[in-house]
Amino acid sequence: MLLFGRKKKKDTGLWGEEQAERLLRSKGYRILGRRVRLSARDEIDIVARDDETLVFVEVKTRRTEDFGRPLAAVDREKRRSLSRAAVRYLQRLKYPDVCFRFDVVEVVGRVDDAKPCLRHVENAFALGKKYRLP
Numbered sequence: 709m710l711l712f713g714r715k716k717k718k719d720t721g722l723w724g725e726e727q728a729e730r731l732l733r734s735k736g737y738r739i740l741g742r743r744v745r746l747s748a749r750d751e752i753d754i755v756a757r758d759d760e761t762l763v764f765v766e767v768k769t770r771r772t773e774d775f776g777r778p779l780a781a782v783d784r785e786k787r788r789s790l791s792r793a794a795v796r797y798l799q800r801l802k803y804p805d806v807c808f809r810f811d812v813v814e815v816v817g818r819v820d821d822a823k824p825c826l827r828h829v830e831n832a833f834a835l836g837k838k839y840r841l842p
Contacts, residue, residue, distance in 0.1 A: 724769025
């Protein structure tokens with residue numbers, strides 16, 4: 709796509725989510741949604757199923773590893789935000805009898821990299837104590 713005579717660069721976050729989705733699919737996950745917006749401030753990067761487990765995935769994309777590890781970027785405030793979003797997602801489904809967990813996928817590389825470095829952290833953190841399900 710041309711924008712004012714130059715090629716428009718692909719969004720790094722979107723590219724990272726595509727890489728994460730590809731990784732999860734290769735592991736047998738079924739992708740239910742990407743960039744699932746639940747309110748003005750609550751979004752889940754990827755919602756997937758791993759057998760019978762519902763998985764809420766946070767994708768962290770970086771050009772290099774100089775900016776720390778993926779779990780360092782999922783601080784207390786981010787965990788609270790993801791917990792709130794997950795509860796809202798489950799509310800919309802009328803609280804199905806399902807196990808769920810939070811995963812983090814780290815994507816290190818640039819949009820034009822043929823093989824970015826991908827790391828998948830399963831069960832990265834628990835639902836925030838403030839958020840309880842019925």
